[in-house]
Amino acid sequence: MESVTSSTAHRGPAVGRGAKMRAAVLAATVAELTETGYAALTVEGVAQRAGVHKTTIYRNWKTPDALVIDALTGHFATDIPIPDTGAVDDDLRVLARSLIATMTTPAGRALLTTVLSDAVRLPALAAMKSALFEDRFRRAAPVVTRAVARGELPAATDPAEFLTTLAAPIYFRLVFTAEPVDEATADRAVAVALAAARAGTLTAL
Template structure:
């Protein structure tokens, strides 16, 4: 039942958006009564938070090609592939909405991004160990700089986001790292 409700919540978010999501709609889609949902989740915000956390908590494939450029390219392309899905766009809409002022959703957002960066840090630390990046390069700062142009296009300009976008982000972040512009803050 739990898995069906969480899956239905993601489906409702992608179809209707956060503002129009109702417990009744989720219950109908999941094939359960709405009281079942209220017995397991305090309110729709908790339900959305759990659904998003579960959906995006899947393991981030951490590439290890032996070269920082191809590893970062794989990470950036994976981000593009994830965030251009309906579920990715729904997550982005929620993150940019007033909904993140709700403590539980704000916690989920922070935990989600922290987890993504933590899982991807080995790509940068291996590159430093191989001498491909300056030793003072901060893994988290590099990964944020890698994701920033992708999220900027998705969230603000609405420009097309594709593999070429990911590849350009890699080139920019590598240039910044080699210029020693990404030390620990």
């Protein structure tokens, strides 16, 4: 990743200090990641887009990698509304559709671009990726455990295995085939995961 040159033509309006400056820089970082990718991202390009001087960025983020980590975690660290409709089918449809909505935003695309690049070899970025996805699974696990308690899924169903099965076809399209993902994609993923669980195949390994 370069840190001093950029070919970007974007220039944002000048911003002040403090929270407004941080928000502008982090939003600009996500935009640059989405548009140029991790390898081509530059501090100068982010500064130009955010409307700040690059020395302002270096005063607040010691390295470009620290900036990338802060930008991505800031977008994904908020609480995820976990559905509790009383029916597992409905809960999972809401959850799967929410995943698609999140991962098709600019921040979601930037996250995928970054974790699939050479950046993931860096310990800090690898740790960020693991923490983000583990947090998502932890927050969503109650959907499965409540379904087990209601008798909608077999008692031995493992939440992590179930959620992996649910997410897999969505991420396959997002990452490998670049096929469109929509509510129908989410609903099919739910149907596959439920069928596998009810067949007794999604137990802890």
